[in-house]
Amino acid sequence: MTIPDLTTRQVPSVPVTGLPSMPQQGAPTEQPPAPAPAGVPEQPAAPGQAGLPRRPSVPGAYSAEAARQDFPILHRTVNGRPLVWLDNGATTQKPRQVIEALGAYYSAANSNIHRGAHTMAREATEMYEAGRAAVAGFLGAPAPDSIVFVRGTTEAVNLVAQSWGRDNLGPGDDILVPVLEHHSNIVPWQMIAKETRARVVPVPLTPEGEIDQFAYADLLSSRTQLVALSHASNVLGTVPPVKEMTALAHRYGAKVLVDGAQAVAHFPVDVQDLDADFYAFSGHKLFAPTGIGALYAKPEVLADMRPWQGGGNMIDSVDFGLTTFAPVPHRMEAGTGNIGGVVGLLAALDWLGSFDRDAITAYEEGLMAYAQQAMATVPGLELVGAAPHRIAVLTFTLAGHDPASVAEWLDRDGIAIRAGHHCAQPALAHYGLETAARASLALYNTSEEVDQLVASLRQLQLASG
Numbered sequence: 430m431t432i433p434d435l436t437t438r439q440v441p442s443v444p445v446t447g448l449p450s451m452p453q454q455g456a457p458t459e460q461p462p463a464p465a466p467a468g469v470p471e472q473p474a475a476p477g478q479a480g481l482p483r484r485p486s487v488p489g490a491y492s493a494e495a496a497r498q499d500f501p502i503l504h505r506t507v508n509g510r511p512l513v514w515l516d517n518g519a520t521t522q523k524p525r526q527v528i529e530a531l532g533a534y535y536s537a538a539n540s541n542i543h544r545g546a547h548t549m550a551r552e553a554t555e556m557y558e559a560g561r562a563a564v565a566g567f568l569g570a571p572a573p574d575s576i577v578f579v580r581g582t583t584e585a586v587n588l589v590a591q592s593w594g595r596d597n598l599g600p601g602d603d604i605l606v607p608v609l610e611h612h613s614n615i616v617p618w619q620m621i622a623k624e625t626r627a628r629v630v631p632v633p634l635t636p637e638g639e640i641d642q643f644a645y646a647d648l649l650s651s652r653t654q655l656v657a658l659s660h661a662s663n664v665l666g667t668v669p670p671v672k673e674m675t676a677l678a679h680r681y682g683a684k685v686l687v688d689g690a691q692a693v694a695h696f697p698v699d700v701q702d703l704d705a706d707f708y709a710f711s712g713h714k715l716f717a718p719t720g721i722g723a724l725y726a727k728p729e730v731l732a733d734m735r736p737w738q739g740g741g742n743m744i745d746s747v748d749f750g751l752t753t754f755a756p757v758p759h760r761m762e763a764g765t766g767n768i769g770g771v772v773g774l775l776a777a778l779d780w781l782g783s784f785d786r787d788a789i790t791a792y793e794e795g796l797m798a799y800a801q802q803a804m805a806t807v808p809g810l811e812l813v814g815a816a817p818h819r820i821a822v823l824t825f826t827l828a829g830h831d832p833a834s835v836a837e838w839l840d841r842d843g844i845a846i847r848a849g850h851h852c853a854q855p856a857l858a859h860y861g862l863e864t865a866a867r868a869s870l871a872l873y874n875t876s877e878e879v880d881q882l883v884a885s886l887r888q889l890q891l892a893s894g
């Protein structure tokens with residue numbers, strides 16, 4: 430059985446309707462080809478996975494301008510100005526390969542999976558499982574069965590808390606959580622800790638916004654059952670030394686959950702190299718649709734985990750006397766999954782896999798350095814967080830203006846940034862702040878867009894004397 434290819438340009442494109450000022454004047458009507466080499470296989474990549482081929486990518490060269498051509502939305506206007514999308518930490522935009530794959534799936538291939546005895550059910554099942562293999566490859570996981578599909582990072586963390594946590598946490602146990610975590614990697618632990626009478630122990634930060642490694646080493650003990658930390662902070666940009674922290678946690682027999690929500694779009698991840706017990710990410714921060722994400726769990730850890738939700742798809746047999754469960758990962762996926770979301774995620778991974786990821790990381794690092802310097806020229810602007818190892822997240826305050834009014838001002842110029850607590854109140858509190866503004870960059874952002882951001886901020890300062 431061959432899996433229908435939903436990522437080629439042969440499929441009818443999905444018209445983007447109902448959006449204001451779309452497409453923008455001057456936007457290319459004929460899209461240049463995606464930067465994929467001739468002969469790249471169309472089917473899902475599984476880089477790093479034993480026995481499966483690594484998808485070839487274009488070595489070295491990376492062009493943000495070329496990548497931008499794949500994003501229809503980047504050619505719209507907002508308030509009469511070309512959109513400058515600097516809210517990538519909240520969600521990334523979607524390349525047309527993803528949009529088209531979704532349209533083609535619902536136009537030609539929609540079916541429920543795993544249950545049907547007909548051709549389309551088999552095709553949809555194969556696509557879904559191909560998506561699982563692609564995610565395993567993307568994360569360097571040892572096998573597709575170590576991947577559970579979830580709605581996103583939040584659901585993944587809650588799954589681990591409710592399943593693994595219920596069986597492995599008890600009175601006197603510690604869950605170590607760095608202060609820079611997103612609320613979705615704090616609150617689920619507080620909830621399960623309350624039920625199991627375990628403790629959530631915050632790991633403090635240095636003034637630069639790094640995790641205090643001395644404090645971390647001191648807090649680890651035989652009581653520590655879990656360390657839950659992000660691979661990149663959504664508010665400070667900090668990329669902690671996850672591999673080293675994981676190795677230290679393992680010395681105490683603790684498990685490590687890594688929240689990869691902000692990391693995966695910015696640099697390659699290898700869960701086996703990190704030796705993470707759990708790794709979670711959201712598709713929508715990785716150029717894929719909303720409502721789909723993945724949890725990786727080490728096969729031996731996942732095998733021991735109880736189901737966290739009951740229903741269809743996750744059982745072996747049901748009887749009022751005794752119900753038995755399907756093997757993992759299906760045991761963890763009750764009900765109909767987000768099949769279209771997996772198709773979109775597969776297309777996003779395929780699209781991303783056509784680039785040299787290291788070249789993207791290098792490009793973003795250069796852009797970030799440029800943005801830091803450029804923003805430093807805005808009077809009264811202070812960047813929050815100064816970790817040297819970081820992703821392209823620029824959280825800032827502007828003297829004389831609350832963050833919400835800064836975001837409103839920029840919006841008038843078509844520039845989308847985020848203002849608020851960024852679901853990381855403890856991280857902001859570390860700097861004595863309740864809210865801040867945040868520009869978060871992605872692989873399709875350019876130095877010209879950074880210039881527009883800086884020019885608009887300077888005008889705001891000028892306008893307010």
Ligand SMILES: Cc1ncc(COP(=O)(O)O)c(C=O)c1O
Pocket residue numbers: 518519580581582583584611613614659661662663688690691711
């Ligand atoms: C670091 C981090 N973790 C978790 C999340 C939650 O992701 P989602 O809302 O997709 O579940 C986010 C979202 O911004 C995040 O930045």
